[in-house]
Amino acid sequence: MSAPARIMRLPAPLPLDGGGVLDGVDVAYETWGTLDARRGNAVLVCHALTLDQYVTGEINPVTGRPTWWPQVVGPGRIIDTNRYFVICSNVLGGCMGTSGPASLDPDGRPWGLRFPVITIADMVRAQAMLVEALGIETLFAVIGGSMGGMQVLEWIASRPDQVACALPLATAARHSAQNIAFHEVGRQAVMADVDWRGGAYLEAGIRPAKGLAVARMAAHITYLSDSALQRKFGRSLQDRVAPTFGFEADFQIESYLRHQGSSFVDRFDANSYLYITRAMDYFDLAAAHGGHLAAAFARFRGRACVVSFSSDWHYPPADSRTITRAMIAAGVEVSSLEIETDKGHDAFLLDEPDFHAALDGFLAAAARERGIA
Amino acid sequence: MTAPAPIRPDYGIILSAVPDGASVLDVGCGDGELLALLRDRCAARVRGMELSQAGVNACVQQGLSVVQGDADLDLSLYPDGAFDMVVLSQTIQATRRPLHVLQQLRRIGGRAFVSFPNFAHWQVRLSLLLLCRIPVTRGLPAAWHTTENIHLCSLLDFEDLARDANWKIAAVHALSGGRAAAATDSTRGWQNLTAEAALFELVA
Known part of the structure; x- marks a missing residue:
């Protein structure tokens, strides 16, 4: 304990x-x-x-x-x-x-x-x-x-x-350049969220939840492998038998990533994400x-x-x-x-x-x- | 309780020659059998290099310091004089550049033990002469199309190459039928005929 x-x-x-x-x-x-x-x-x-x-x-x-x-x-x-x-x-x-x-x-x-x-x-x-x-x-x-x-x-x-x-x-x-690239995508997603407010969102009592969720979704893909994604999700559909011809989460992998993103924002600070990813990028x-x-x-x-x-x-x-x-x-x-x-x-x-x-x-x-x- | 497996004669010779606390690198250490013996019986500071990942995993699980590596490519990483002794057990015949490997061992260690199957053993000679077949013997058990051996040699051949790599021959141990014959200071003609394998002790 x-x-x-x-x-x-x-x-x-x-x-x-x-x-x-x-x-x-x-x-x-x-x-x-x-x-x-x-x-x-x-x-x-x-x-x-x-x-x-x-x-x-x-x-x-x-x-x-x-x-x-x-x-x-x-x-x-x-x-x-x-x-x-x-x-x-x-x-x-x-x-x-x-x-x-x-x-x-x-x-x-x-x-x-x-x-x-x-x-x-x-x-x-x-x-x-x-x-x-x-x-x-x-x-x-x-x-x-x-x-x-x-x-x-x-x-x-x-x-x-x-x-x-x-x-x-x-x-x-x-x-690596690839790792810096993925981190930059994540940071840009956070900073593109209007609720980020130049990093001063806490004083305003809000959080750039959408941007941080997208950052987490992109990063999460890099933590898995193509074959593991294929094995776990393949092209399986989420709670439906046919594509909906829209932009809802038709595929299980989409639903899974959206869940990863939205549950992450509850436990992590967006600016912390910027700072820590930056520290990793600088590591050489x-x-x-x-x-x-x-x-x-x-x-x-x-x-x-x-x-x-x-x-x-x-x-x-x-x-x-x-x-x-x-x-x-x-x-x-x-x-x-x-x-x-x-x-x-x-x-x-x-x-x-x-x-x-x-x-x-x-x-x-x-x-x-x-x-x- | 079962009796402990008897120690291979070539390992026995190496164990008796390694002083307590010596640093030893085993190139092509397999599942770490010799390294564990050296650690436990000679208190040697042992390290290993092994090509197969399964072998490396088995070694690390026993707490042995072993890295995945290729003798042809990776020996050059080690600093000069990094070890008191280096071991190359039944590996040189499978390397692409045996001379380079022996030169690297010479650079890394002050002494070396190198063992290999003898391609001038009488059964090998007779197999080609009488059966007209690539020999499959106790020392060379794999068929010609499955063997990993690409640079087979006789005791005399090896002796020449060791000298080319600037090693001196300290002792030749002929190995046959799970037994080691008394050591000689250089290869005798009869050894080149009767030894299934040999363990050479080399000094700088």
């Missing part, structure tokens, strides 16, 4: 890649399990774009939806909360309690577009301050998929001595290290497990191979895995027995090596 929502006010101003600092940053986080006497059993879980700190437990107390990784994190699970002290914090720029464009500025007004543009490294800097404030010097593991995987890579690049095991899943060391770990990805990993002396999924076209296996090859060149003790599946990018959140068996084997061996009981 989750403890009640927890928020830590960072003890110092947060320096930002874009210049300047952000003062009075709140980080909302959840923990499970107990930190051992050596403070050596901490696992940091990094969440993806639209997920949050409610990794496991009966239900997400804010959204009322299921938590997002209960099959991996929990008592007796792969990341066993009886064994590890598990931490997950809402990312900087998010809308689940951590400071972001929907939170209030020092004058008590919603930040909106006056919130500074942030990066993946800024998110990790905020996480690192939280982890340090919790009294942890070295994380046993940092794990995350998609944008969470970017944070994992940033952790071992900027804080190599503070991580024993890194597990970047279904991710990339830089955002090699560029931040003189153009050499291997240089980003050169100081990391822990173990890494890089996992990709065969039908993921959002962060395809080639992106993971690039990460693995750079780690080999940097002398990192790396394992790499490409899981055969037709479930696309979202496979990292789903039941994939080979993936889970590998996670389990990797973590168990690393825990044995480090004497975690």
